[in-house]
Amino acid sequence: MNKIAAIIGGGVIGGGWAARFLLNGWDVRVFDPDPEAERKIGEVLDNARRSLPGLSDVPLPPEGALSFHEEIGDAVDSAIWIQESVPERLDLKLKVYQSLQEACDPEAIIGSSTSGFKPSELQEGALRPEQIVVTHPFNPVYLLPLIELVPTDKNAPDLIERAKELLTSVGFFPLHVKKEIDAHIADRFLEAVWREALWLVKDGIATTEEIDEAIRMGFGIRWAQMGLFETYRVAGGEAGMRHFMAQFGPALKWPWTKLMDVPEFTDELVDMIADQSDAQSGMHSIRELERIRDNNLVGMMRALKAQNYGAGAVLNQHDAALKPGALPTLDQADLSQPILTLSRAVPLDWTDYNGHMNEAKYLEAFAAATDRFMEIIGCDMEYIATGGSYFTAENHIRYMQETHAGSRIECRTQMLLGQGKKLHVFHSMYEGETLLATGESFLLHVSLESRRPSPPSPEIEAAMARIAEAQAGLPYPEGAGAAIRRPA
Protein backbone atom coordinates (compact mmCIF):
# COMPACT_ATOMS: atom_id res chain seq x y z
CA MET A 1 0.00 0.00 0.00
CA ASN A 2 1.42 3.40 -0.91
CA LYS A 3 1.08 5.73 2.01
CA ILE A 4 0.40 9.02 0.27
CA ALA A 5 -2.12 11.52 1.58
CA ALA A 6 -3.23 14.70 -0.17
CA ILE A 7 -4.20 17.63 2.04
CA ILE A 8 -6.53 20.06 0.29
CA GLY A 9 -6.67 23.23 2.39
CA GLY A 10 -3.83 23.54 4.88
CA GLY A 11 -5.23 25.87 7.56
CA VAL A 12 -5.71 25.03 11.23
CA ILE A 13 -7.37 21.71 10.47
CA GLY A 14 -5.59 20.72 7.26
CA GLY A 15 -2.25 21.43 8.97
CA GLY A 16 -3.22 19.09 11.80
CA TRP A 17 -4.13 16.32 9.35
CA ALA A 18 -0.82 16.84 7.53
CA ALA A 19 1.10 16.48 10.81
CA ARG A 20 -0.85 13.37 11.85
CA PHE A 21 -0.08 11.61 8.54
CA LEU A 22 3.56 12.75 8.31
CA LEU A 23 4.46 11.74 11.85
CA ASN A 24 2.88 8.35 11.21
CA GLY A 25 5.14 7.74 8.24
CA TRP A 26 2.93 8.91 5.36
CA ASP A 27 4.06 11.16 2.51
CA VAL A 28 1.90 14.26 2.46
CA ARG A 29 1.14 16.42 -0.60
CA VAL A 30 -0.47 19.77 0.11
CA PHE A 31 -2.59 22.01 -2.11
CA ASP A 32 -3.52 25.41 -0.68
CA PRO A 33 -3.48 28.63 -2.77
CA ASP A 34 -2.53 30.72 0.27
CA PRO A 35 1.14 31.79 -0.16
CA GLU A 36 1.48 31.52 3.63
CA ALA A 37 0.35 27.87 3.69
CA GLU A 38 3.86 26.44 3.82
CA ARG A 39 4.82 28.58 6.82
CA LYS A 40 1.55 27.84 8.63
CA ILE A 41 1.81 24.08 8.15
CA GLY A 42 5.45 24.25 9.25
CA GLU A 43 4.36 25.87 12.50
CA VAL A 44 1.62 23.29 13.16
CA LEU A 45 4.14 20.58 12.39
CA ASP A 46 6.64 22.00 14.91
CA ASN A 47 4.01 21.78 17.64
CA ALA A 48 3.00 18.29 16.56
CA ARG A 49 6.62 17.06 16.58
CA ARG A 50 6.93 18.42 20.11
CA SER A 51 3.87 16.66 21.48
CA LEU A 52 2.75 13.63 19.46
CA PRO A 53 5.77 11.30 19.32
CA GLY A 54 6.21 11.32 23.12
CA LEU A 55 2.57 10.39 23.60
CA SER A 56 3.56 6.92 22.37
CA ASP A 57 5.68 4.54 24.42
CA VAL A 58 7.05 3.01 21.23
CA PRO A 59 8.76 4.81 18.34
CA LEU A 60 6.55 6.17 15.55
CA PRO A 61 7.57 5.20 12.00
CA PRO A 62 10.15 7.45 10.27
CA GLU A 63 8.53 10.72 9.20
CA GLY A 64 7.19 10.86 5.63
CA ALA A 65 8.03 13.50 3.00
CA LEU A 66 6.10 16.77 2.81
CA SER A 67 5.58 18.55 -0.51
CA PHE A 68 3.56 21.56 -1.69
CA HIS A 69 1.88 21.65 -5.10
CA GLU A 70 0.57 24.48 -7.25
CA GLU A 71 -1.97 22.31 -9.06
CA ILE A 72 -4.60 20.37 -7.18
CA GLY A 73 -4.18 17.56 -9.74
CA ASP A 74 -0.51 17.11 -8.79
CA ALA A 75 -1.35 16.96 -5.11
CA VAL A 76 -4.01 14.26 -5.42
CA ASP A 77 -2.25 12.23 -8.09
CA SER A 78 -1.39 8.81 -6.57
CA ALA A 79 -2.83 9.71 -3.13
CA ILE A 80 -4.92 6.99 -1.48
CA TRP A 81 -6.37 9.39 1.11
CA ILE A 82 -7.51 12.89 0.18
CA GLN A 83 -8.51 15.14 3.06
CA GLU A 84 -10.45 18.26 2.19
CA SER A 85 -10.25 21.02 4.83
CA VAL A 86 -11.14 24.17 2.85
CA PRO A 87 -13.33 26.87 4.46
CA GLU A 88 -16.85 25.83 5.47
CA ARG A 89 -18.72 26.89 2.29
CA LEU A 90 -20.69 24.29 0.39
CA ASP A 91 -20.20 25.84 -3.05
CA LEU A 92 -16.43 25.97 -2.50
CA LYS A 93 -16.24 22.38 -1.30
CA LEU A 94 -18.28 21.14 -4.30
CA LYS A 95 -15.99 23.00 -6.69
CA VAL A 96 -12.93 21.51 -5.02
CA TYR A 97 -14.33 17.95 -5.38
CA GLN A 98 -15.03 18.59 -9.04
CA SER A 99 -11.47 19.57 -9.84
CA LEU A 100 -9.81 16.95 -7.69
CA GLN A 101 -12.00 14.07 -8.87
CA GLU A 102 -10.87 14.76 -12.44
CA ALA A 103 -7.33 13.90 -11.39
CA CYS A 104 -7.47 11.47 -8.48
CA ASP A 105 -7.49 7.68 -8.30
CA PRO A 106 -11.17 6.53 -8.30
CA GLU A 107 -10.25 4.14 -5.48
CA ALA A 108 -8.90 6.91 -3.21
CA ILE A 109 -11.01 7.95 -0.25
CA ILE A 110 -12.00 11.62 -0.09
CA GLY A 111 -12.70 12.70 3.48
CA SER A 112 -14.16 16.10 4.32
CA SER A 113 -13.36 17.85 7.60
CA THR A 114 -16.71 19.68 7.46
CA SER A 115 -18.12 20.53 10.87
CA GLY A 116 -21.65 20.99 9.66
CA PHE A 117 -22.52 19.66 6.20
CA LYS A 118 -24.07 16.25 5.69
CA PRO A 119 -22.21 13.82 3.41
CA SER A 120 -25.21 13.68 1.04
CA GLU A 121 -24.84 17.44 0.50
CA LEU A 122 -21.15 17.00 -0.32
CA GLN A 123 -21.86 14.12 -2.71
CA GLU A 124 -24.55 16.07 -4.61
CA GLY A 125 -23.54 16.43 -8.27
CA ALA A 126 -20.08 14.90 -7.70
CA LEU A 127 -18.38 12.94 -10.46
CA ARG A 128 -18.11 9.90 -8.13
CA PRO A 129 -20.23 10.50 -5.00
CA GLU A 130 -19.30 7.04 -3.72
CA GLN A 131 -15.74 8.29 -3.01
CA ILE A 132 -16.75 11.08 -0.61
CA VAL A 133 -17.38 10.72 3.12
CA VAL A 134 -17.30 13.08 6.10
CA THR A 135 -14.28 12.56 8.37
CA HIS A 136 -14.78 15.26 10.98
CA PRO A 137 -11.74 15.78 13.27
CA PHE A 138 -11.18 17.75 16.46
CA ASN A 139 -8.53 20.37 17.03
CA PRO A 140 -5.62 19.65 17.58
CA VAL A 141 -6.04 16.98 14.93
CA TYR A 142 -2.57 15.56 15.61
CA LEU A 143 -3.45 14.78 19.24
CA LEU A 144 -7.17 14.14 19.64
CA PRO A 145 -8.26 10.69 18.52
CA LEU A 146 -11.90 11.26 17.51
CA ILE A 147 -12.93 11.28 13.84
CA GLU A 148 -16.66 11.25 13.10
CA LEU A 149 -16.86 9.08 10.01
CA VAL A 150 -20.20 9.82 8.32
CA PRO A 151 -21.02 7.94 5.11
CA THR A 152 -24.25 7.70 3.10
CA ASP A 153 -25.73 4.66 1.38
CA LYS A 154 -23.81 5.69 -1.75
CA ASN A 155 -20.58 4.62 -0.01
CA ALA A 156 -19.83 0.90 -0.30
CA PRO A 157 -19.33 -1.02 2.97
CA ASP A 158 -15.84 -1.86 1.73
CA LEU A 159 -14.90 1.83 1.48
CA ILE A 160 -16.20 2.47 4.99
CA GLU A 161 -14.10 -0.42 6.32
CA ARG A 162 -11.01 0.82 4.47
CA ALA A 163 -11.58 4.31 5.84
CA LYS A 164 -11.79 2.94 9.39
CA GLU A 165 -8.61 0.91 8.92
CA LEU A 166 -6.62 3.80 7.49
CA LEU A 167 -7.77 6.23 10.18
CA THR A 168 -6.97 3.69 12.89
CA SER A 169 -3.53 3.09 11.38
CA VAL A 170 -2.56 6.73 12.01
CA GLY A 171 -3.84 6.64 15.58
CA PHE A 172 -7.38 7.99 15.19
CA PHE A 173 -10.55 6.61 16.78
CA PRO A 174 -13.07 6.55 13.91
CA LEU A 175 -16.63 6.80 15.22
CA HIS A 176 -18.97 5.50 12.56
CA VAL A 177 -21.98 7.85 12.57
CA LYS A 178 -24.69 5.65 11.10
CA LYS A 179 -27.25 8.33 10.21
CA GLU A 180 -26.32 11.67 8.77
CA ILE A 181 -27.47 14.83 10.51
CA ASP A 182 -26.32 18.47 10.32
CA ALA A 183 -23.19 18.90 12.50
CA HIS A 184 -22.94 15.14 13.22
CA ILE A 185 -22.93 14.06 16.91
CA ALA A 186 -20.26 15.96 18.84
CA ASP A 187 -20.91 19.43 17.48
CA ARG A 188 -24.65 19.14 18.11
CA PHE A 189 -23.81 18.45 21.70
CA LEU A 190 -21.34 21.33 21.87
CA GLU A 191 -23.88 23.58 20.17
CA ALA A 192 -26.45 22.91 22.91
CA VAL A 193 -23.88 23.75 25.58
CA TRP A 194 -22.77 26.82 23.60
CA ARG A 195 -26.33 28.17 23.26
CA GLU A 196 -27.00 27.68 26.96
CA ALA A 197 -23.71 29.44 27.76
CA LEU A 198 -24.64 32.40 25.54
CA TRP A 199 -27.89 32.79 27.50
CA LEU A 200 -26.09 32.59 30.85
CA VAL A 201 -23.74 35.38 29.78
CA LYS A 202 -26.46 37.51 28.16
CA ASP A 203 -28.75 37.20 31.21
CA GLY A 204 -25.87 38.27 33.46
CA ILE A 205 -25.97 34.97 35.38
CA ALA A 206 -22.31 34.09 34.82
CA THR A 207 -19.19 35.50 33.18
CA THR A 208 -17.29 33.55 30.56
CA GLU A 209 -14.68 32.75 33.21
CA GLU A 210 -17.27 31.45 35.67
CA ILE A 211 -18.74 29.23 32.99
CA ASP A 212 -15.31 27.81 32.16
CA GLU A 213 -14.63 27.14 35.86
CA ALA A 214 -17.99 25.34 36.10
CA ILE A 215 -16.82 23.01 33.35
CA ARG A 216 -13.15 22.43 34.04
CA MET A 217 -13.24 22.13 37.82
CA GLY A 218 -15.92 19.45 37.76
CA PHE A 219 -17.91 17.63 35.15
CA GLY A 220 -15.48 18.43 32.32
CA ILE A 221 -12.86 16.11 33.81
CA ARG A 222 -15.54 13.48 34.46
CA TRP A 223 -16.79 13.67 30.89
CA ALA A 224 -13.25 13.33 29.55
CA GLN A 225 -12.99 9.81 30.90
CA MET A 226 -16.51 8.34 30.91
CA GLY A 227 -18.67 10.59 28.80
CA LEU A 228 -22.28 11.37 29.69
CA PHE A 229 -24.16 8.12 30.10
CA GLU A 230 -21.60 6.05 31.98
CA THR A 231 -21.05 8.99 34.34
CA TYR A 232 -24.80 9.18 35.03
CA ARG A 233 -25.01 5.44 35.47
CA VAL A 234 -22.50 5.72 38.31
CA ALA A 235 -24.43 8.69 39.70
CA GLY A 236 -27.52 6.46 39.89
CA GLY A 237 -25.63 4.33 42.44
CA GLU A 238 -26.44 0.68 42.88
CA ALA A 239 -29.92 1.18 41.46
CA GLY A 240 -28.21 2.22 38.20
CA MET A 241 -29.47 3.95 35.12
CA ARG A 242 -33.21 3.45 35.57
CA HIS A 243 -33.04 5.03 39.00
CA PHE A 244 -31.03 7.93 37.66
CA MET A 245 -33.57 8.52 34.90
CA ALA A 246 -36.50 8.34 37.31
CA GLN A 247 -34.83 10.93 39.50
CA PHE A 248 -33.97 13.44 36.83
CA GLY A 249 -36.69 12.72 34.28
CA PRO A 250 -39.16 15.19 35.76
CA ALA A 251 -36.57 17.98 35.36
CA LEU A 252 -37.34 17.83 31.65
CA LYS A 253 -40.64 19.50 32.48
CA TRP A 254 -38.99 22.30 34.44
CA PRO A 255 -37.36 25.28 32.86
CA TRP A 256 -33.80 24.21 33.81
CA THR A 257 -32.71 25.15 30.34
CA LYS A 258 -33.42 27.60 27.55
CA LEU A 259 -33.58 24.66 25.18
CA MET A 260 -37.21 23.80 25.82
CA ASP A 261 -37.88 21.52 22.88
CA VAL A 262 -37.41 18.25 24.78
CA PRO A 263 -38.28 14.67 23.82
CA GLU A 264 -41.34 13.09 25.49
CA PHE A 265 -40.09 11.24 28.61
CA THR A 266 -41.84 7.95 27.83
CA ASP A 267 -41.26 4.45 29.28
CA GLU A 268 -40.00 3.54 25.86
CA LEU A 269 -37.25 6.19 26.02
CA VAL A 270 -36.30 5.15 29.58
CA ASP A 271 -36.09 1.50 28.51
CA MET A 272 -34.06 2.33 25.44
CA ILE A 273 -31.51 4.32 27.42
CA ALA A 274 -31.36 1.87 30.33
CA ASP A 275 -30.88 -1.08 27.94
CA GLN A 276 -28.19 0.69 25.96
CA SER A 277 -26.46 1.68 29.17
CA ASP A 278 -26.54 -1.97 30.37
CA ALA A 279 -24.96 -3.06 27.11
CA GLN A 280 -22.32 -0.33 27.41
CA SER A 281 -21.34 -0.63 31.06
CA GLY A 282 -23.24 -3.55 32.61
CA MET A 283 -20.14 -5.73 32.75
CA HIS A 284 -18.85 -3.59 35.65
CA SER A 285 -20.48 -3.18 39.06
CA ILE A 286 -21.09 0.38 40.21
CA ARG A 287 -18.24 0.02 42.74
CA GLU A 288 -15.91 -1.07 39.95
CA LEU A 289 -17.00 1.82 37.78
CA GLU A 290 -16.38 4.18 40.69
CA ARG A 291 -12.84 2.83 41.07
CA ILE A 292 -12.19 3.09 37.31
CA ARG A 293 -13.50 6.65 37.37
CA ASP A 294 -11.35 7.57 40.38
CA ASN A 295 -8.19 6.09 38.80
CA ASN A 296 -8.87 8.10 35.65
CA LEU A 297 -9.62 11.31 37.53
CA VAL A 298 -6.48 11.01 39.63
CA GLY A 299 -4.34 10.40 36.52
CA MET A 300 -5.81 13.37 34.68
CA MET A 301 -5.80 15.71 37.66
CA ARG A 302 -2.18 14.91 38.47
CA ALA A 303 -1.30 15.57 34.80
CA LEU A 304 -3.03 18.96 35.12
CA LYS A 305 -1.12 19.51 38.35
CA ALA A 306 2.20 19.15 36.54
CA GLN A 307 1.02 21.94 34.21
CA ASN A 308 -0.30 24.00 37.15
CA TYR A 309 -3.49 24.53 35.15
CA GLY A 310 -7.24 24.28 35.77
CA ALA A 311 -8.09 21.70 38.43
CA GLY A 312 -4.34 21.00 38.71
CA ALA A 313 -3.67 24.57 39.85
CA VAL A 314 -6.28 24.13 42.58
CA LEU A 315 -4.48 20.98 43.78
CA ASN A 316 -1.17 22.87 43.88
CA GLN A 317 -2.71 25.72 45.86
CA HIS A 318 -4.15 23.24 48.32
CA ASP A 319 -0.76 21.52 48.69
CA ALA A 320 0.92 24.88 49.24
CA ALA A 321 -1.57 25.66 52.01
CA LEU A 322 -0.98 22.27 53.66
CA LYS A 323 2.79 22.37 53.34
CA PRO A 324 3.82 24.69 56.21
CA GLY A 325 4.03 22.52 59.27
CA ALA A 326 3.79 19.25 57.35
CA LEU A 327 7.57 18.79 57.39
CA PRO A 328 10.08 20.21 59.89
CA THR A 329 12.45 23.04 59.06
CA LEU A 330 16.14 23.17 60.04
CA ASP A 331 15.22 24.80 63.34
CA GLN A 332 12.27 22.51 64.07
CA ALA A 333 13.91 19.16 63.28
CA ASP A 334 15.72 17.00 65.81
CA LEU A 335 18.99 17.19 63.89
CA SER A 336 20.57 14.36 65.83
CA GLN A 337 18.27 11.92 64.00
CA PRO A 338 17.52 11.36 60.29
CA ILE A 339 15.28 14.26 59.23
CA LEU A 340 11.70 13.81 57.95
CA THR A 341 11.85 14.91 54.29
CA LEU A 342 8.77 13.27 52.74
CA SER A 343 5.37 12.34 54.08
CA ARG A 344 2.61 11.45 51.65
CA ALA A 345 0.09 8.86 50.47
CA VAL A 346 1.04 6.79 47.42
CA PRO A 347 -1.15 8.09 44.57
CA LEU A 348 -3.25 5.74 42.42
CA ASP A 349 -1.22 6.44 39.29
CA TRP A 350 2.03 5.22 40.89
CA THR A 351 0.87 1.61 40.77
CA ASP A 352 1.99 -0.72 37.97
CA TYR A 353 0.92 -4.04 36.44
CA ASN A 354 2.25 -5.95 39.47
CA GLY A 355 -0.25 -4.13 41.67
CA HIS A 356 2.40 -2.24 43.64
CA MET A 357 4.35 1.00 43.41
CA ASN A 358 6.38 1.16 40.21
CA GLU A 359 10.16 1.18 40.68
CA ALA A 360 10.53 4.54 38.91
CA LYS A 361 8.15 6.11 41.44
CA TYR A 362 10.51 5.26 44.29
CA LEU A 363 13.03 7.50 42.58
CA GLU A 364 10.34 10.17 42.27
CA ALA A 365 9.67 9.91 45.99
CA PHE A 366 13.39 10.00 46.85
CA ALA A 367 13.88 12.95 44.48
CA ALA A 368 11.15 14.81 46.40
CA ALA A 369 12.92 13.93 49.66
CA THR A 370 16.19 15.28 48.24
CA ASP A 371 14.41 18.48 47.12
CA ARG A 372 13.10 18.89 50.66
CA PHE A 373 16.55 18.30 52.14
CA MET A 374 17.91 20.99 49.82
CA GLU A 375 15.18 23.36 51.07
CA ILE A 376 16.10 22.57 54.67
CA ILE A 377 19.72 23.56 54.14
CA GLY A 378 18.66 26.75 52.35
CA CYS A 379 18.72 25.71 48.70
CA ASP A 380 15.10 26.75 48.13
CA MET A 381 13.42 28.36 45.10
CA GLU A 382 14.57 31.79 46.18
CA TYR A 383 18.20 30.60 46.40
CA ILE A 384 17.96 28.75 43.08
CA ALA A 385 16.70 31.97 41.44
CA THR A 386 20.03 33.58 42.44
CA GLY A 387 21.89 31.06 40.24
CA GLY A 388 23.00 28.15 42.44
CA SER A 389 21.53 24.68 42.80
CA TYR A 390 22.36 21.01 43.30
CA PHE A 391 22.53 18.49 40.44
CA THR A 392 22.33 14.76 41.19
CA ALA A 393 25.42 12.82 40.07
CA GLU A 394 24.53 9.35 41.31
CA ASN A 395 21.61 7.39 42.82
CA HIS A 396 21.28 3.96 44.33
CA ILE A 397 17.92 2.49 45.32
CA ARG A 398 17.24 -0.72 47.24
CA TYR A 399 13.70 -2.12 47.04
CA MET A 400 12.87 -4.06 50.19
CA GLN A 401 9.10 -4.30 50.68
CA GLU A 402 6.10 -3.85 48.41
CA THR A 403 4.25 -0.54 48.62
CA HIS A 404 0.67 -0.01 47.50
CA ALA A 405 -1.59 2.83 46.37
CA GLY A 406 -2.90 4.72 49.38
CA SER A 407 -0.02 3.66 51.68
CA ARG A 408 1.32 6.49 53.81
CA ILE A 409 5.02 6.68 53.23
CA GLU A 410 7.70 8.71 54.98
CA CYS A 411 11.32 9.37 54.12
CA ARG A 412 13.91 10.16 56.78
CA THR A 413 17.22 11.49 55.61
CA GLN A 414 20.71 11.11 57.03
CA MET A 415 23.42 13.35 55.61
CA LEU A 416 26.56 11.27 55.00
CA LEU A 417 28.59 14.20 53.68
CA GLY A 418 27.83 17.89 53.33
CA GLN A 419 30.93 19.85 52.65
CA GLY A 420 31.96 22.29 49.92
CA LYS A 421 30.19 21.39 46.71
CA LYS A 422 29.54 17.77 47.79
CA LEU A 423 26.27 16.56 49.27
CA HIS A 424 25.74 12.87 50.00
CA VAL A 425 22.38 11.85 51.51
CA PHE A 426 20.80 8.55 52.50
CA HIS A 427 16.98 8.35 52.56
CA SER A 428 15.09 5.55 54.32
CA MET A 429 11.48 5.10 53.21
CA TYR A 430 9.05 3.71 55.79
CA GLU A 431 5.43 2.75 56.06
CA GLY A 432 4.89 2.94 59.82
CA GLU A 433 7.98 1.23 61.18
CA THR A 434 8.46 -1.02 58.15
CA LEU A 435 11.48 -0.12 56.04
CA LEU A 436 10.28 -0.19 52.41
CA ALA A 437 13.30 1.08 50.51
CA THR A 438 16.45 3.11 50.76
CA GLY A 439 17.70 5.73 48.33
CA GLU A 440 21.22 7.07 48.35
CA SER A 441 22.10 10.18 46.35
CA PHE A 442 25.28 12.04 45.64
CA LEU A 443 24.84 15.64 44.51
CA LEU A 444 27.09 18.46 43.45
CA HIS A 445 26.43 22.13 43.96
CA VAL A 446 26.54 23.90 40.58
CA SER A 447 26.41 27.37 39.14
CA LEU A 448 23.31 27.49 36.94
CA GLU A 449 25.12 29.94 34.70
CA SER A 450 28.27 27.91 33.94
CA ARG A 451 26.51 24.53 34.61
CA ARG A 452 29.78 23.55 36.40
CA PRO A 453 30.39 22.60 40.05
CA SER A 454 30.74 25.62 42.34
CA PRO A 455 30.80 26.23 46.12
CA PRO A 456 27.42 26.82 47.82
CA SER A 457 26.58 29.96 49.81
CA PRO A 458 28.11 30.35 53.30
CA GLU A 459 24.56 29.93 54.74
CA ILE A 460 24.23 26.51 53.10
CA GLU A 461 27.74 25.56 54.28
CA ALA A 462 26.75 26.56 57.80
CA ALA A 463 23.48 24.60 57.73
CA MET A 464 25.31 21.50 56.47
CA ALA A 465 27.92 21.89 59.20
CA ARG A 466 25.14 22.05 61.82
CA ILE A 467 23.58 18.84 60.53
CA ALA A 468 26.97 17.11 60.18
CA GLU A 469 27.81 17.86 63.78
CA ALA A 470 24.40 16.81 65.10
CA GLN A 471 24.28 13.58 63.06
CA ALA A 472 27.92 12.67 63.80
CA GLY A 473 26.77 10.18 66.43
CA LEU A 474 24.54 8.22 64.02
CA PRO A 475 25.90 4.90 62.76
CA TYR A 476 26.76 4.69 59.08
CA PRO A 477 23.48 3.30 57.66
CA GLU A 478 23.27 -0.34 56.75
CA GLY A 479 23.19 -0.56 52.94
CA ALA A 480 24.93 2.76 52.32
CA GLY A 481 27.65 2.56 49.69
CA ALA A 482 26.09 -0.64 48.35
CA ALA A 483 26.25 -1.63 44.71
CA ILE A 484 24.95 -4.59 42.73
CA ARG A 485 27.55 -7.26 43.29
CA ARG A 486 29.27 -8.98 40.41
CA PRO A 487 28.11 -12.62 40.22
CA ALA A 488 30.67 -15.01 41.70
Ligand SMILES: NC(=O)c1ccc[n+]([C@@H]2O[C@H](COP(=O)([O-])OP(=O)(O)OC[C@H]3O[C@@H](n4cnc5c(N)ncnc54)[C@H](O)[C@@H]3O)[C@@H](O)[C@H]2O)c1
Ligand atom coordinates in the same frame (compact mmCIF):
# COMPACT_ATOMS: atom_id res chain seq x y z
N1 LIG B 1 -11.36 25.05 13.26
C1 LIG B 1 -11.92 24.01 13.84
O1 LIG B 1 -11.89 23.89 15.07
C2 LIG B 1 -12.53 22.91 13.02
C3 LIG B 1 -12.75 21.66 13.64
C4 LIG B 1 -13.24 20.60 12.88
C5 LIG B 1 -13.52 20.80 11.53
N2 LIG B 1 -13.33 22.02 10.95
C6 LIG B 1 -13.63 22.15 9.51
O2 LIG B 1 -12.40 22.15 8.80
C7 LIG B 1 -12.52 22.93 7.61
C8 LIG B 1 -11.40 23.95 7.54
O3 LIG B 1 -11.44 24.76 8.70
P1 LIG B 1 -10.16 25.54 9.25
O4 LIG B 1 -10.52 25.96 10.64
O5 LIG B 1 -8.93 24.75 9.03
O6 LIG B 1 -10.13 26.83 8.31
P2 LIG B 1 -8.89 27.75 7.90
O7 LIG B 1 -9.46 29.00 7.39
O8 LIG B 1 -7.88 27.79 9.01
O9 LIG B 1 -8.21 26.96 6.70
C9 LIG B 1 -8.77 26.84 5.43
C10 LIG B 1 -7.64 26.74 4.44
O10 LIG B 1 -8.17 26.42 3.15
C11 LIG B 1 -7.44 27.17 2.20
N3 LIG B 1 -8.25 27.26 0.98
C12 LIG B 1 -9.17 28.18 0.63
N4 LIG B 1 -9.68 27.89 -0.59
C13 LIG B 1 -9.06 26.76 -1.02
C14 LIG B 1 -9.15 25.96 -2.20
N5 LIG B 1 -9.97 26.27 -3.18
N6 LIG B 1 -8.35 24.88 -2.30
C15 LIG B 1 -7.49 24.56 -1.31
N7 LIG B 1 -7.37 25.28 -0.17
C16 LIG B 1 -8.15 26.36 -0.03
C17 LIG B 1 -7.17 28.48 2.86
O11 LIG B 1 -6.09 29.16 2.24
C18 LIG B 1 -6.85 28.04 4.28
O12 LIG B 1 -5.47 27.79 4.46
C19 LIG B 1 -13.93 23.52 7.62
O13 LIG B 1 -14.78 22.71 6.87
C20 LIG B 1 -14.32 23.43 9.11
O14 LIG B 1 -15.71 23.30 9.30
C21 LIG B 1 -12.83 23.07 11.66
